[in-house]
Amino acid sequence: MVNDTAPPFFPMERAAACPFDPPPALHDLQDQAPLTRVRLWDGSTPWLVTRHAEQRTLLADQRLSAAIDSPGYPLPGPARPRDSKGGGSIGFILMDDPEHARLRRMVTAPFAIKRVEALRPAIQKIVDDLIDEMLAGPRPVDLVEAFALPVPSLVICALLGVPYTDHDLFQGHSRNLISRSVPIEERSASFTALHDYLDDLIGSKLDHPDDGLLSQLAERVRGGELKRSDAAGIGVLLLVAGHETTANMIALGTLALLEHPDQLALLRDSDDPKLVASAVEELLRYLNITHTGRRRAALEDIDIAGVTIRAGEGVIMANDIGNRDPSMFDAPDDLDLTRDARRHVAFGFGVHQCLGQPLARLELQVVYSTLYRRIPTLRRATELDAIPFKHDGAVYGVYELPVSW
Amino acid sequence: MKITLDQDKCVASGQCVMAAPDVFDQRDEDGIAVLLTSTPGDTDADDVHHAAAVCPAVAIRVQD
Numbered sequence: 001m002v003n004d005t006a007p008p009f010f011p012m013e014r015a016a017a018c019p020f021d022p023p024p025a026l027h028d029l030q031d032q033a034p035l036t037r038v039r040l041w042d043g044s045t046p047w048l049v050t051r052h053a054e055q056r057t058l059l060a061d062q063r064l065s066a067a068i069d070s071p072g073y074p075l076p077g078p079a080r081p082r083d084s085k086g087g088g089s090i091g092f093i094l095m096d097d098p099e100h101a102r103l104r105r106m107v108t109a110p111f112a113i114k115r116v117e118a119l120r121p122a123i124q125k126i127v128d129d130l131i132d133e134m135l136a137g138p139r140p141v142d143l144v145e146a147f148a149l150p151v152p153s154l155v156i157c158a159l160l161g162v163p164y165t166d167h168d169l170f171q172g173h174s175r176n177l178i179s180r181s182v183p184i185e186e187r188s189a190s191f192t193a194l195h196d197y198l199d200d201l202i203g204s205k206l207d208h209p210d211d212g213l214l215s216q217l218a219e220r221v222r223g224g225e226l227k228r229s230d231a232a233g234i235g236v237l238l239l240v241a242g243h244e245t246t247a248n249m250i251a252l253g254t255l256a257l258l259e260h261p262d263q264l265a266l267l268r269d270s271d272d273p274k275l276v277a278s279a280v281e282e283l284l285r286y287l288n289i290t291h292t293g294r295r296r297a298a299l300e301d302i303d304i305a306g307v308t309i310r311a312g313e314g315v316i317m318a319n320d321i322g323n324r325d326p327s328m329f330d331a332p333d334d335l336d337l338t339r340d341a342r343r344h345v346a347f348g349f350g351v352h353q354c355l356g357q358p359l360a361r362l363e364l365q366v367v368y369s370t371l372y373r374r375i376p377t378l379r380r381a382t383e384l385d386a387i388p389f390k391h392d393g394a395v396y397g398v399y400e401l402p403v404s405w
Numbered sequence: 406m407k408i409t410l411d412q413d414k415c416v417a418s419g420q421c422v423m424a425a426p427d428v429f430d431q432r433d434e435d436g437i438a439v440l441l442t443s444t445p446g447d448t449d450a451d452d453v454h455h456a457a458a459v460c461p462a463v464a465i466r467v468q469d
């Protein structure tokens with residue numbers, strides 16, 4: 001079918017009254033066809049993939065490149081100078097195999113299921129201590145600052161061997177890095193600052209090794225397997241991805257549960273680890289915080305769902321709407337903690353599927369099974385429409401969440 | 406049923422271990438998946454099929 005109207009602008013806006021739902025225009029596109037054209041900030045018109053099945057198929061297809069210097073790559077905004085030079089890039093997330101696989105495998109060991117599960121008592125203690133502090137402090141309190149951000153920051157710092165006392169520095173720069181409203185110069189400066197910070201840390205691990213992941217990377221630098229700038233890039237990726245995402249899932253997840261009291265009650269009144277695990281999957285699906293889509297460029301022509309993606313064209317898999325695909329999930333717009341949501345694409349799919357997912361799951365399981373039981377009267381301390389949502393960020397969430405009890 | 410696992414494709418996501426812990430495990434050194442058995446019994450069938458469906462690297466093949 002020939003469509004002679006101009007492709008719609010992407011990303012689209014959410015409906016003000018439904019802060020947990022993807023933009024309504026995405027639903028319309030999904031109803032039309034699995035793949036449609038959209039228009040980006042730079043006037044380019046990549047494909048937008050809106051259905052679950054095609055998203056999975058394409059994300060598993062290595063003819064699509066994740067490298068942002070591939071021709072046709074759909075950039076989310078002006079490229080940072082460092083990105084365009086290719087030097088000091090942000091780890092392997094924007095690389096293709098075989099180099100992506102080589103680097104990823106250097107850091108996969110600590111994210112294996114059993115290694116991560118062994119951290120449960122330590123994470124439980126972090127969560128309990130922060131709740132103790134909150135309960136002893138003034139009300140209302142900003143849940144983001146007091147709880148949602150510190151939990152994953154403390155966890156990833158311990159895993160990497162980054163001193164948590166530097167959290168003002170790396171949290172501030174991370175925030176800039178994933179924001180779309182911070183000017184490009186400032187974002188570049190934040191990236192450089194983070195890169196230099198990680199580079200210095202890796203240097204100090206060379207002289208003073210410990211049992212953290214950065215120290216293992218430093219050893220590989222010493223052994224000549226890994227360039228020091230790549231090691232620093234991987235460090236930046238793990239540090240940023242390790243706390244910004246999970247923090248948003250904690251705060252936005254809590255807000256979503258407060259708006260769905262029946263679901264919150266289910267979680268609070270159950271001590272079944274299976275329900276807790278299922279709740280985590282459902283909230284990942286329902287909230288899909290990585291809301292600007294998985295972005296790729298076609299290296300060859302690809303035939304799919306009756307269209308041909310040409311080599312050199314951009315492709316965006318909008319996993320937020322993929323997770324609301326009615327052919328995959330019944331009543332997809334309902335938050336239902338008891339459904340089997342495990343096939344969601346909130347962690348992506350294919351070789352770039354989230355490396356930190358076992359850790360994110362564990363942190364969320366501990367948080368969701370502890371916070372509402374220990375503070376059963378937890379409530380929002382302001383109107384829903386007074387809460388600042390991260391519409392402008394690469395990762396969706398709330399900037400602040402004032403709560404009381 | 407018979408399972409084959411392509412370790413070269415595996416990206417160590419751990420999804421298979423979560424889905425079917427009696428059938429899949431991960432290597433200590435790099436988290437790459439290993440089979441605990443390639444011919445699991447019927448009781449594991451659903452879990453194994455689920456593991457194959459969620460494997461992001463499409464590295465698991467199941468023959469019934």
Ligand code: HEM
Nearest residue numbers: 092093241242245246290294346347348352354355356360
């Ligand atoms: C709930 C929290 C999280 C969500 C929703 C999430 C989401 C994602 C998504 C969608 C991708 C795929 C990117 C793509 O295909 O283009 C990804 C990749 C990645 N994530 Fe996460 N993530 C979370 C937590 C974490 C944590 C805790 C860590 C680290 C400790 C982490 C580290 C990474 C890394 C290193 C990659 C790149 C993998 C690769 O390119 O091979 N993430 N994440």
Ligand code: SF4
Nearest residue numbers: 415416418419421460
């Ligand atoms: S699910 Fe697939 S990619 Fe993940 S560990 Fe198992 S075999 Fe490897």
